[in-house]
Amino acid sequence: MRWPRLIRKESESRVSSQSIYLDYAATTPVDPRVIEAMVQCLGPDAVFANAASTHGLGLVAKGLIEQARSDIAARVGAHADEIVFTSGATESNNLALKGTFGEELPHNSRLLTTRIEHKSVLDSAEQVARRGVAVEYLVTDACGRVDLDALASTLQAKATALVSVMHVNNEIGTWQEIEAIAALCRAHGALLHVDAAQSVGKLPVLLEDWGVDFCSLTAHKICGPKGIGALYVRRGRRLAAQLHGGGHEHGLRAGTLATHQIVGMGASYALAEPASEMPEIERLSQRLWAGLAAIEGVARNGSAATSIPNIVNVRFPGVDGESLRLALADLAVSAGSACNSADVEPSYVLKSLGLSDVAAAGSLRFSIGRFTTESEIDRAVERATEEVSRLRSLAPNAPNWCLS
Amino acid sequence: MDYSTEVRRRFAAAVPNWVDHSDGVVVVAEAEDRTLGLWVRCHMRVVDSTIASVAFEVFGCPDSIAASSLIAERLSGRSIKTLDQIDVRRVAVELSIPTEKLGKLLRMEDAVLACKALVDAD
Numbered sequence A: 001m002r003w004p005r006l007i008r009k010e011s012e013s014r015v016s017s018q019s020i021y022l023d024y025a026a027t028t029p030v031d032p033r034v035i036e037a038m039v040q041c042l043g044p045d046a047v048f049a050n051a052a053s054t055h056g057l058g059l060v061a062k063g064l065i066e067q068a069r070s071d072i073a074a075r076v077g078a079h080a081d082e083i084v085f086t087s088g089a090t091e092s093n094n095l096a097l098k099g100t101f102g103e104e105l106p107h108n109s110r111l112l113t114t115r116i117e118h119k120s121v122l123d124s125a126e127q128v129a130r131r132g133v134a135v136e137y138l139v140t141d142a143c144g145r146v147d148l149d150a151l152a153s154t155l156q157a158k159a160t161a162l163v164s165v166m167h168v169n170n171e172i173g174t175w176q177e178i179e180a181i182a183a184l185c186r187a188h189g190a191l192l193h194v195d196a197a198q199s200v201g202k203l204p205v206l207l208e209d210w211g212v213d214f215c216s217l218t219a220h221k222i223c224g225p226k227g228i229g230a231l232y233v234r235r236g237r238r239l240a241a242q243l244h245g246g247g248h249e250h251g252l253r254a255g256t257l258a259t260h261q262i263v264g265m266g267a268s269y270a271l272a273e274p275a276s277e278m279p280e281i282e283r284l285s286q287r288l289w290a291g292l293a294a295i296e297g298v299a300r301n302g303s304a305a306t307s308i309p310n311i312v313n314v315r316f317p318g319v320d321g322e323s324l325r326l327a328l329a330d331l332a333v334s335a336g337s338a339c340n341s342a343d344v345e346p347s348y349v350l351k352s353l354g355l356s357d358v359a360a361a362g363s364l365r366f367s368i369g370r371f372t373t374e375s376e377i378d379r380a381v382e383r384a385t386e387e388v389s390r391l392r393s394l395a396p397n398a399p400n401w402c403l404s
Numbered sequence B: 001m002d003y004s005t006e007v008r009r010r011f012a013a014a015v016p017n018w019v020d021h022s023d024g025v026v027v028v029a030e031a032e033d034r035t036l037g038l039w040v041r042c043h044m045r046v047v048d049s050t051i052a053s054v055a056f057e058v059f060g061c062p063d064s065i066a067a068s069s070l071i072a073e074r075l076s077g078r079s080i081k082t083l084d085q086i087d088v089r090r091v092a093v094e095l096s097i098p099t100e101k102l103g104k105l106l107r108m109e110d111a112v113l114a115c116k117a118l119v120d121a122d
Helices: A032-039 A056-075 A089-100 A119-130 A148-157 A178-187 A259-271 A274-293 A321-327 A348-352 A357-361 A374-393 B005-013 B062-075 B088-095 B099-121
Strands: A083-086 A110-114 A134-138 A162-166 A191-195 A214-218 A229-233 A299-301 A311-315 A363-367 B025-033 B038-047 B050-059
Touching (some): A032 A259, A056 A083, A083 A089, A089 A162, A089 A191, A089 A229, A110 A119, A110 A148, A134 A148, A148 A178, A274 A374, A321 A357, A321 A363, A321 B005, A321 B062, A348 A357, A357 A363, B005 B062, B025 B099, B038 B062, B038 B099, B050 B099, B088 B099
Parallel strands (some): A162 A191, A191 A214
Antiparallel strands (some): A083 A229, A214 A229, A299 A311, A311 A363, B025 B038
């Protein structure tokens, strides 16, 4: 299927409105072409039938789903029959980790992961640990890269069932050398799960070639709908289902398939071509960082050399993080942190990289995407420059711990 | 985080506004709590036992910045001799600051009372 090219004009920019959206790593707007594809599955005259039904309308729905499955598989270098639909990457991460350590634990019941994974991996790791699985955390460097020598040593020393590593970190954009990690896992008889929620559409993903066993995918990070994702399960690999009640998706994930969501995911994957989209995103990213770096003392968390360009995580020394976020409320950016009722927890990812609480809290993640415009970037830099200057001027004699 | 309208107003309006040194005595004192992420320096000008003006330097959250502005307003014109505490609970209620943040307001009180001690010792 050929998709019309979509170009957002500067005149359509929301700079003049209330908020500038620079939070594409959190989620993205649905591409109008994706919406168009989804609408064909909604409404009384649309392809709304249950794809598990054997009547004609059901078969049409099944056909659309299988086309989407093929489009998704093609984007990630997989076979269509290796794609299992889920509600998103969080569910996929749960299925991969908990499903590997099913009712009967394997003899090598050890899980290796890192401390900078998504919460759905970390929390699932805690769950399997409660069932007796040994969970260990791999060393990462100051940019969040896995130390391959340390991984090799650990795999050599301890029989391991599963290694779980994200392809691209959602907070700092650091990408991992998945092919090398997969080779180490294979050499030592460990399975490899990769969370690729942030990498599809930004980097080439070649799951079969790389030797990945399981891979979590989602649609809403690449201008697809929320509430739909998939788990890549390499041919021959086995998982214990976590949802029961119908035997859908090779018995791995029960529940009526959400045709419109799946079609939307398929369309978003078909559209997400890194080679055509990333050069412009990289140009905007460089413009953003050049502007922010002109603010005194500003530093980048992670490294441009090992990060995908659409995520720029920046710390602003001398500015309280909570104040910075309120001052820049007109910019939709992320603190990469979890809030509780009264206060804001500094990002566990940034703290894992060695940042102090103050430095982690005083960091913001800017993430750009398909619909970001140059004028939005310029306005964001202007606003950050203004507010950092104002907030610093409120405490010109602040001690060093506030400036770290 | 949710902030009251008044906190938002005071935070948005916050700009450096230091005390002048035209007459009287100016004292400066600090307080901090690193675990709470707050540092505050209080500048107080006292003329004939009356607090003529107060200004705070604040590294902290929007609630803290807003509270410092309200406390500074409330202290101006008061007698330094009768100053023995700041009713931080009242400040918190007035600005709808959550009780979990009272510790930050208490550090502001510490800085103010340290200023008073300096004046008393003068």
